[in-house]
Amino acid sequence: MSVPLTLLGLLEREPSHGYDLKRDYDAYFGRGKPLRYSQVYATLGRLTRDGKATPGPVEQGAGPERRRYIITDAGVADVEEWLSEPVQPEPDLQSELFAKVVLALILDRPAGRYLDIQRAAHLQRMRELTELKSHGDPLDVLLADHALYRLEADLRWIDHTAARLEPLAKAVRR
Amino acid sequence: MTILQAKDVVKSFGQTPALRGASMTVRQGEILAVMGPSGSGKSTLLHCLAGILVPDEGEIWFDGQRLDTTTDEHRSELRRDRFGFVFQTGQLVPELTAEENAALPLLLGGARRAPAIAEARAWFGRLGLDGLEQRRSGELSGGQAQRLALARGLVTGPQVLFADEPTGSLDSVSGEIVMNLLTAAVREQGTTVVLVTHDARVAAYADREIIVRDGTVSTLTGVQP
Numbered sequence: 001m002s003v004p005l006t007l008l009g010l011l012e013r014e015p016s017h018g019y020d021l022k023r024d025y026d027a028y029f030g031r032g033k034p035l036r037y038s039q040v041y042a043t044l045g046r047l048t049r050d051g052k053a054t055p056g057p058v059e060q061g062a063g064p065e066r067r068r069y070i071i072t073d074a075g076v077a078d079v080e081e082w083l084s085e086p087v088q089p090e091p092d093l094q095s096e097l098f099a100k101v102v103l104a105l106i107l108d109r110p111a112g113r114y115l116d117i118q119r120a121a122h123l124q125r126m127r128e129l130t131e132l133k134s135h136g137d138p139l140d141v142l143l144a145d146h147a148l149y150r151l152e153a154d155l156r157w158i159d160h161t162a163a164r165l166e167p168l169a170k171a172v173r174r
Numbered sequence: 175m176t177i178l179q180a181k182d183v184v185k186s187f188g189q190t191p192a193l194r195g196a197s198m199t200v201r202q203g204e205i206l207a208v209m210g211p212s213g214s215g216k217s218t219l220l221h222c223l224a225g226i227l228v229p230d231e232g233e234i235w236f237d238g239q240r241l242d243t244t245t246d247e248h249r250s251e252l253r254r255d256r257f258g259f260v261f262q263t264g265q266l267v268p269e270l271t272a273e274e275n276a277a278l279p280l281l282l283g284g285a286r287r288a289p290a291i292a293e294a295r296a297w298f299g300r301l302g303l304d305g306l307e308q309r310r311s312g313e314l315s316g317g318q319a320q321r322l323a324l325a326r327g328l329v330t331g332p333q334v335l336f337a338d339e340p341t342g343s344l345d346s347v348s349g350e351i352v353m354n355l356l357t358a359a360v361r362e363q364g365t366t367v368v369l370v371t372h373d374a375r376v377a378a379y380a381d382r383e384i385i386v387r388d389g390t391v392s393t394l395t396g397v398q399p
Contacts, residue, residue: 116385116392126378134354148375155374163211 002096003035004043004052005082008075009103011053015068018044028106028172029099044069052078079107083114086121089151097154101161105169115162122155176235177202177366178223178334180391183232185218192218193229194389200334205357205367207380212372216386217338220370224257224336225249237333254283258327258335258365260356262342266311266319266326273298273307276325283330297325301355317348324356328365335360338370346375353379 003025010016010024018040026034047053052075056068071079083104087097097118104111129144129151136144161168178200185193192215200206200223210216221227222234225241234241237256241249253259258279266275274281277294281287298304301321311319320340327335340356341349357379360367369380377383385392 119385120383123374123377123383126374127380130375130378148378152374159211 002082002099003039004047005079006099006103007040007043008047008052008071009079009083009107011069011071012076012079012107015056015070017068021069028102029095031095047075051075079103080109083109084117086118089118089122089125089154102172105165105172108169108173111165111169112162115158119155119158119162122151122158126151126155175202176200177237178368179233179235180219180223181233181235183219183222183229183234185215185222185227185229191389193222193232195232196386196389196391197232198384198391200366200368203364203366204382205360205369205380207377207383208368208370208386209372209374209377209383210386214386215389216370219386219391220336220338220368223368224259224334225253254279255330256333258330258332260320260323260327260335260337260340262339263319266314266322268311270310271307272303272309272311272314272322275311275322276329278326279330294325294329297329300359301325302351315348316344317351320344320348320352321355324352324359328359328363331363332365334366334368336368336370339372340369341371341373341376349373349376 006029007021007025010021016024018037021044022035022037022040025040044053044055048055048069051072053069053071056070058066059068083100087100100114101111103109104114126148129148133141133144176199180196180198183193183196184191194215196215196219198219208216208219218227222229222242223236225234225236229242232242236252241252267278270278273291273294276297277285277287277290280290280293285293295307298307301324303318303321303325306314306318306322311322314322320343324340327337335356337356341352344352353376356367359365367380369376371377
């Protein structure tokens with residue numbers, strides 16, 4: 001999963017201190033693997049260097065956190081592009097899929113459209129694997145079946161999520 | 175080349191709308207999966223395309239002919255002579271033998287018995303049903319019954335095979351056998367297939383898919399990661 005793009009997505013919501021970003025990242029996407037502060041600030045440094053975010057003015061008397069980071073137009077474009085691309089449909093890489101859906105909901109972007117794009121990508125991969133099965137050796141077939149069942153599980157999750165976007169959007173925008 | 179087309183099709187059952195302006199095309203020789211959640215209207219769309227149901231509004235075109243405005247008699251002829259059908263459960267006639275069941279569309283179309291049975295028997299070997307010709311449907315396993323239903327669906331050499339959840343009542347292995355046989359047979363014959371399924375592993379046998387949602391069609395194919 002792309003930590004920089006996820007943090008950038010959170011910044012699109014509103015200018016934020018590094019502390020806020022870490023707290024929200026851990027709450028939405030951490031799942032027992034919280035970000036280190038050093039990772040947050042190193043990422044913000046790189047995003048600033050690359051012109052995707054910019055530090056705001058130093059704030060007086062606001063504790064140790066002195067500035068908020070603001071997303072740039074280039075950063076918004078990156079988030080937009082990232083959300084509109086399907087994740088490579090391979091088993092075990094799906095946390096990015098989860099992150100994209102949650103971010104799309106938080107940002108009031110078209111999560112349903114994103115899920116449609118991902119569904120099409122998954123089905124295309126399943127077609128390729130099914131084709132491979134028709135002339136593969138038994139071990140290829142076994143492996144393809146494993147991948148097919150994993151992708152099918154994702155697809156069921158995609159369909160289930162697509163059917164519940166409205167209540168989910170309300171829940172994540174609390 | 176387009177062989178089947180739905181244009182802005184609306185169909186309601188009483189006060190309940192099933193299709194609310196569904197548009198789609200089926201290309202000659204392709205296997206098209208029609209997917210969507212339960213109650214989305216995908217089976218209604220199949221029934222309209224196959225001339226089983228007549229839309230309230232919109233148009234259905236098959237091979238250059240308007241299907242929704244033609245006579246019931248002509249639609250019946252098309253269904254018998256140019257279309258084949260496979261449903262979730264075989265819908266076999268229990269009193270008939272397996273070969274009589276497979277030959278049924280030919281017999282109903284007025285073919286003489288001997289050539290109709292011979293034509294039906296030719297499908298038994300291709301679909302792994304050798305030796306089962308004299309069995310009654312109650313003496314067949316679920317997978318065998320679906321393969322027999324497939325033989326019945328293909329025996330007339332239809333231009334379009336309509337399959338509505340053809341593996342829906344089967345376990346995964348039997349379902350896979352049916353789908354492998356179905357795709358091999360239709361590819362060989364150049365038959366167009368409209369395949370309604372909610373099962374992504376079944377849809378993966380198709381060339382492309384459309385999604386029916388709330389009575390309309392959304393297409394999103396060819397998007398590559």
